[in-house]
Amino acid sequence: MNFWQRLGALDRRIIYTVVGLAVALPLLLKIIMPIRVSEPVLNAYKTIDELPAGSVVMISIDYDAASEPELQPMLIAVLRHCFKKDLKVILTGHWALGLPLGEMALNKVAAEYNKKYGVDYVNLGYRPGYSALMVGIGREIRDFFATDYRGVPLDSFPFMRTVHNYNQIAVLVGFEAGATGDAWVQFAGARFGQKIILGATGVVAPDLYPYLQARQICGLISGLQGAAEYETLVKSIGTATLGMPTQSILHGLIILFIIIGNISYFITRRRKK
């Protein structure tokens, strides 16, 4: 067995070990790389940045723990931006397992900016059946959320008294790990003209680009890279920014593996012939 044949038959666990080291080492060395902000993320940032203080932003948590590494830094960065601009935040979610993640981020960032529950933000909680809910909010939000997640009536919160439907929501930001983003665009965006920004996992993001091109959404934050870009814009280094050097190194390593794998395959095939 020659070198290339041996390389082709390499135990996959050796590759896993190399990948593990390539992830851990840059994190341990705390390498930081410059991050270039892309246009879709810049547009998302600008949309929120241009809102006057007191405007209402609805945030939808449409992911769960499986997508937390990508979407949680994004959510934290957007919340920091909202609270820095004195915007009012309404949190809701269509993924039952994701709502605690949203609540954790909301409580953490609200404490950083001394924001008070009920005055600066509310958490509406979860309701199943998102299509009907998205259409229903266009009529009256209280038909679906008469109370917040703790059962407190919405009208007992000062800023919620004037919020009835999409007309009072300046921007809707959906963090998407599935098809709920499409529903927001098709129900809230197309039917009610709601301004929408979507933050999505890398897997979902390519499907959302057509909405961006058609101007159906104002901005798109894609994957860990998008989260790192937003962190750069709000000037707060978080896990996304720290993870990007690892991401770049690992991409290089994967490309190298693909090239070596192909060379090994072609040389082995030629020798067999």
Next chain:
Amino acid sequence: MIVNIIGTWIAAGLTIAILSFLYKDNPLYKFAEHLYVGVSAGFGVIYVWAFDLKPMLIDRFIENQGVERWILLVPAVLGLLMLSRWFGKIGYLSRLPLAFTVGIGAGLGITASIQGFLLPQIQATLLPLTTINNIILVVGVITTILYFYFSRDFKGPFKYLLELGIIFIMVSFGASFGYTVMARISLLIGRIFFLLSDWLRII
């Protein structure tokens, strides 16, 4: 504080148990996998009860009066009929709520797809061919649609249009796959970051 520490250790243990599958399938991995499925299902049941059944049905039935109260029996009965699938002889009754759900889904979905996807996307493709990007977009859309036109066998010069369509489709698959790789790496980074920072506290 102590709860957080215990939580972190449990999360770290389960992360390592799941990652141990990379070496080979083992009982620790199976335990973590089953635990995840069980906890997710339990969580879902609690959420549906706490955020849907109780506030939307039970509490409203107690609080409301007149028609608004009794109309709630309709979704309640439909919901109960869904459970009839468990009982062989009356299982057919579950078709009623299913038909209701499918009807609503189709009604909402069809209008949303046309109003919110098809028409805006067609509109966004009607572009002046004045820039390279616009030309690529329009040519890409036309050749991709042609590729899925199966009613006629394309020969001669039209064949090249189909081949161009395949190239656009492949580029799209490549972009999706690249994004997927990035996403999976991000998940690994997230878990390793958690182990190194929250658990071991070395970064």
